Amino acid sequence: MIEAVTVVGDLLRPYGDGRPGGVDRPTLWLWNALKRQINLACGLPVEVLTATGVPALQAWIESLRPQVEADRCWASLYEDIPWSAAFDRLVVAPLRRRFCVGYELPPWLTRLLDAQGVPYVDIRVHPVRFMDDLMFAVRASRPDTQAALLPLAVAESAVIATAGLSEAMCRFITDSNLPDDTLLVVGQRAFDSSQIVGGGFFDVSARTAEIHALCARHPAVVLKPHPFDRASPLLKVAAGAPSRVLGVTSDNVYRLLAQPQISALLTVNSSLAYEAPYFGTRVHALGPLRMRLAWRGAAPDPAAHAALDGIVLAPDFWRVVLAPCTAVSMADGMRLPAKPNRLRIALDSFWNFQELDTDRIPRSAVNNAA
Numbered sequence: 001m002i003e004a005v006t007v008v009g010d011l012l013r014p015y016g017d018g019r020p021g022g023v024d025r026p027t028l029w030l031w032n033a034l035k036r037q038i039n040l041a042c043g044l045p046v047e048v049l050t051a052t053g054v055p056a057l058q059a060w061i062e063s064l065r066p067q068v069e070a071d072r073c074w075a076s077l078y079e080d081i082p083w084s085a086a087f088d089r090l091v092v093a094p095l096r097r098r099f100c101v102g103y104e105l106p107p108w109l110t111r112l113l114d115a116q117g118v119p120y121v122d123i124r125v126h127p128v129r130f131m132d133d134l135m136f137a138v139r140a141s142r143p144d145t146q147a148a149l150l151p152l153a154v155a156e157s158a159v160i161a162t163a164g165l166s167e168a169m170c171r172f173i174t175d176s177n178l179p180d181d182t183l184l185v186v187g188q189r190a191f192d193s194s195q196i197v198g199g200g201f202f203d204v205s206a207r208t209a210e211i212h213a214l215c216a217r218h219p220a221v222v223l224k225p226h227p228f229d230r231a232s233p234l235l236k237v238a239a240g241a242p243s244r245v246l247g248v249t250s251d252n253v254y255r256l257l258a259q260p261q262i263s264a265l266l267t268v269n270s271s272l273a274y275e276a277p278y279f280g281t282r283v284h285a286l287g288p289l290r291m292r293l294a295w296r297g298a299a300p301d302p303a304a305h306a307a308l309d310g311i312v313l314a315p316d317f318w319r320v321v322l323a324p325c326t327a328v329s330m331a332d333g334m335r336l337p338a339k340p341n342r343l344r345i346a347l348d349s350f351w352n353f354q355e356l357d358t359d360r361i362p363r364s365a366v367n368n369a370a
Contacts, residue, residue: 001325001326002097003044003045003097003098004047004097004098004099005038005099005101005322006048006049006094006099007031007046007049007100008048008049008095008101008102008109009026009030009050009102009104009105010022010106010109010193011049011057011061011091012051012077012078012081012106012108013193014067016191018066018067019067020052020061020062020070021051021052021058024052024053026103026104026347027048027050028048029346029347030123031048031101033346034312034318037313037315037317037318038101038315038322040315040318040329041315041316041319041329042319042322042326042329043327043329049094049095056090057090060087060090071201072200075199076199076200078106078107078108078193078196078199079107079108079111079199080111091112092116095112095116095118098118099119099120099322099325099326100113100118100119100121101123102120102122102123103123104122105120106193110141113141119141120140120141121138121145121321122138122139122305123136123137123312124136124138124291124305125137125347126293126305126307126308127271127291127293128159128271128274128275128307130163130166130254130278131158131162132341133309133310133340133341133342133344134343134344134347135154135308135343136308136309137291137307138306138308139303139306142324143300145320145321146300146302146306147300148320148321149294149306149308150294150298150300150306151296152296152308152317153295153296153298153306153308154296154307154308155295155296156296156307160278163278163279166258166279167257167258167279170255170258170259171258171259171260174255174259176259176260178220178259178261179220179244180219180260181261181264182218182219182220182221182222182246182263183215183217183218183220183221183222184256184257184264184266184281185215185222185223185235185238185265185267186253186265186266187223187224187225187229187235188226188232188234188267189232190229190231190232193290194268194290195268195269195287197288202268202287204233204237205233205237207237207286208240210286211234211237211238212237214266214284215238215241215242215243215245218243218263218264219244220244220245220246221238221244221246222245222247222256223248224248224249224253224256225248234286235248253272254275254279257272257275257279263282264282264283264284265282265283266284267283267284267286268285268286269285269286269287269288269290291304292304292305293305294307295307310335310338310342310343313336314336315329315334316331316333316334316335
């Protein structure tokens with residue numbers, strides 16, 4: 001039986017400047033958002049483990065690499081971390097006899113938890129982000145818990161219907177003068193976990209010929225930067241393609257996907273690769289997509305993340321999750337009342353969605369690439 005519940009993320013991920021604690025803030029957000037419901041469900045202590053929350057752990061992480069090489073070191077250890085006495089004392093020991101609630105658990109940590117027999121759920125922001133609110137993507141380590149998640153999942157038909165309504169609105173308010181069969185190229189953060197491949201970061205330059213060939217299949221190309229990293233390597237390579245590159249656009253990405261003139265999307269492995277097909281847009285993904293998604297009624301899949309809504313914020317959800325590992329209290333049926341954008345506001349993560357939903361996009365042509 002477990003003795004406590006611990007919320008933990010990728011302890012080795014650095015900040016952009018190389019300091020430890022790159023995911024401490026979202027890990028603490030998850031802990032604060034869920035600790036009360038988890039305690040109501042099982043009565044156990046709900047702890048949090050972060051890179052900067054334990055001075056000895058922070059010092060050990062800093063000892064692994066110079067600050068200027070933090071990203072490279074993180075990528076090299078993303079799949080597996082060599083065992084050491086310090087690693088055992090500072091990371092492994094605090095997680096024994098725990099149930100772990102993970103924020104975007106990296107492979108090295110899921111391998112560790114599996115090897116130690118520590119049960120866990122991995123929680124991520126779901127990559128489909130145009131619904132009335134953000135969703136969670138959740139995978140459980142225990143097969144019985146994983147099977148229990150699927151009946152709670154969102155129906156994919158809700159996503160299809162929402163995409164249709166968004167498309168109808170965006171086309172209704174927009175006069176697009178883009179050429180037919182335009183290719184939309186979307187950037188990503190260069191040093192994101194999604195870009196780690198084989199112990200390093202995805203090398204877009206090695207795929208230059210392929211990228212230029214993909215661009216050449218279309219009469220026009222539009223470049224869409226990531227809102228938090230405009231200097232995307234993919235956009236730089238695509239900008240040099242021997243094609244009609246219209247330039248960089250700041251338009252809302254969902255309004256762009258809704259336009260019939262945009263027929264395809266090129267990305268390394270952006271979350272837009274999951275979203276674009278709902279708007280009828282073909283996807284060219286240069287890298288592997290990081291998640292397999294499961295909707296309500298899907299066949300059991302131990303590697304899939306179930307699409308869950310605000311049910312994750314209910315104590316009853318945690319009673320279901322924790323019941324195989326500890327005694328839980330009686331279900332009470334409580335769900336927070338539906339409220340659009342509850343999680344977007346709580347996470348301060350809109351990705352300009354509010355331009356479609358709470359703010360009004362003024363009527364204009366989709367033609368601000370320059």
